[in-house]
């Protein structure tokens with residue numbers, strides 16, 4: 473992509489869809505085939521930087537890097553890795569706010585491929601269905617392990633939880649630090665980023681305040 477095109481995307485970097493932009497056939501190759509290809513390309517990048525790939529310490533890096541991308545940092549791109557989310561009938565009729573807070577976010581920014589770290593706080597008001605608590609954490613982990621923008625990550629979590637729980641009454645707050653802001657570019661070490669996405673009863677100011685009140689003493 474030429475520089476002019478990159479500048480344009482720089483001004484319009486938020487995608488129009490909640491789905492991660494993927495090409496057709498994105499999973500035609502196996503993980504091992506992807507690792508082999510990425511290993512080759514990353515080795516070339518290291519060579520361009522002038523690094524000696526015959527050095528003991530560097531020789532395994534292209535493979536380590538490729539395995540880390542496919543199996544760890546970006547495992548959430550592949551829908552076959554989506555966690556199974558068991559939901560139960562709301563037999564006890566609990567119909568007040570439930571908050572799962574301080575869920576670890578380990579993600580990567582899709583513009584620079586640098587880490588985004590922080591926490592998600594997720595609340596919902598059950599209707600007919602309740603979800604196993606750990607499944608909320610697992611879903612966050614899954615969507616975070618893609619190249620992301622924070623806004624889209626929030627929306628993907630909201631939409632999926634609304635579908636799974638069969639209710640609009642879900643709220644997702646994410647507070648993070650972006651290394652692309654703190655460690656390069658403007659190098660601002662202190663700023664952080666918060667997004668808030670919600671539907672249903674959380675459109676009501678008092679319901680949103682109830683959720684935010686619970687989070688008052690939560691650290692980043």
Ligand SMILES: Nc1nc2c(ncn2[C@@H]2O[C@H](COP(=O)(O)OP(=O)(O)OP(=O)(O)O)[C@@H](O)[C@H]2O)c(=O)[nH]1
Nearest residue numbers: 481482485581583620621622623650652653657658
């Ligand atoms: N809205 C949003 N922007 C993000 C996110 N992660 C990174 N960015 C921004 O994406 C923008 C990309 O802008 P560009 O001007 O194309 O890139 P750049 O020249 O590296 O910009 P600087 O970071 O200002 O040096 C930057 O402003 C980033 O801070 C995110 O999750 N959401």
Ligand SMILES: [Zn+2]
Nearest residue numbers: 581583584652
């Ligand atoms: Zn970035």
